[in-house]
Amino acid sequence: MNNNPGRSLDKKMDISIVGDGSSSGGVYGKIKVVGDASFNDNLSCDRFKCTGTSVIYGSLESTDIKIIGTLTLTERETSNDGEDRIQASGLHAKAEHIKVVGELHLSGDCQAENIKLNGRLTIAGMLSAEHITLKIMGPSQVKEMGGSIISVKSGRLNDLFTGNKSILKAQIIEGDDIELENTEAEIVRGDKIKIGPGCRIGTVEYRSSLQIHPQSEVLLQSNRSLD
Numbered sequence: 001m002n003n004n005p006g007r008s009l010d011k012k013m014d015i016s017i018v019g020d021g022s023s024s025g026g027v028y029g030k031i032k033v034v035g036d037a038s039f040n041d042n043l044s045c046d047r048f049k050c051t052g053t054s055v056i057y058g059s060l061e062s063t064d065i066k067i068i069g070t071l072t073l074t075e076r077e078t079s080n081d082g083e084d085r086i087q088a089s090g091l092h093a094k095a096e097h098i099k100v101v102g103e104l105h106l107s108g109d110c111q112a113e114n115i116k117l118n119g120r121l122t123i124a125g126m127l128s129a130e131h132i133t134l135k136i137m138g139p140s141q142v143k144e145m146g147g148s149i150i151s152v153k154s155g156r157l158n159d160l161f162t163g164n165k166s167i168l169k170a171q172i173i174e175g176d177d178i179e180l181e182n183t184e185a186e187i188v189r190g191d192k193i194k195i196g197p198g199c200r201i202g203t204v205e206y207r208s209s210l211q212i213h214p215q216s217e218v219l220l221q222s223n224r225s226l227d
Helices: none
Strands: 015-023 026-039 043-056 060-073 091-106 108-136 140-154 168-180 183-195 200-206 209-212 217-223
Touching (some): 108 168, 200 209
Parallel strands (some): 015 026, 091 108, 183 209
C-alpha cells in the first residue's frame, strides 16, 4: 500500500489477488481475483471480478460484479464442531450488473438492475432486480424474488450422473413478465405469467395472461384483473 502523503485522497486503491490470498474490507477501485480469496469485512468497489473462489465475511457493493466460479457472502459463524456455517443475516450484495457463471451463495439479500446466472444460487433473503435471467444447474433456493422481467430455465439437460435436480425453490416470486421452468414456489404473482415444464406452484395470481405447461402443477390460480 502506498502511504505517500502526496497521493490523492480521492484515489481508490485497486486489489489484485492471484493464487491464495486474503484482504481486509474497505473502499476500493477495482478488485480482481484469480484463484482463492477471502475478505474479512464489508467491501465497496467500482468493479469486482473473480475467476475462482471468493468468500466475503460481510456485504459487497459494486457497480459491476462478474464471477466465474463461486462467490459466497456470509457472516463468520462458528458451530460447536468448529466449522463455519451460513445462516440468514443482514448481509447484502448490491450492484448495477451481476453476472455469474458458477455459484452464488448469500446469507442475506441481493439487489441489482440486471442479474444473469448460469449455475447455482442460494439466497437466504430476497433477490430483486429489474431483469432476472437464471439458468439453473443444480439445486438452488431463494426466499423471495422480485423484478420486472423474470426468466428461470434449466441450464442442464439432465442430472443422470450427479443425481441432483436443477430446480429452483422459492417462497414468493413476483414480477411483471414471468417465465418459469423447473421451479417450486408457494406463490407466483404477476401480470403475464408462463409456467413452463417441471414446475410445482401453490398459488398463481395473474392479471393479463397465464399459460401452464401440461407437465407442471398449479394448485390454485386467480385472475387479479377481476378484483
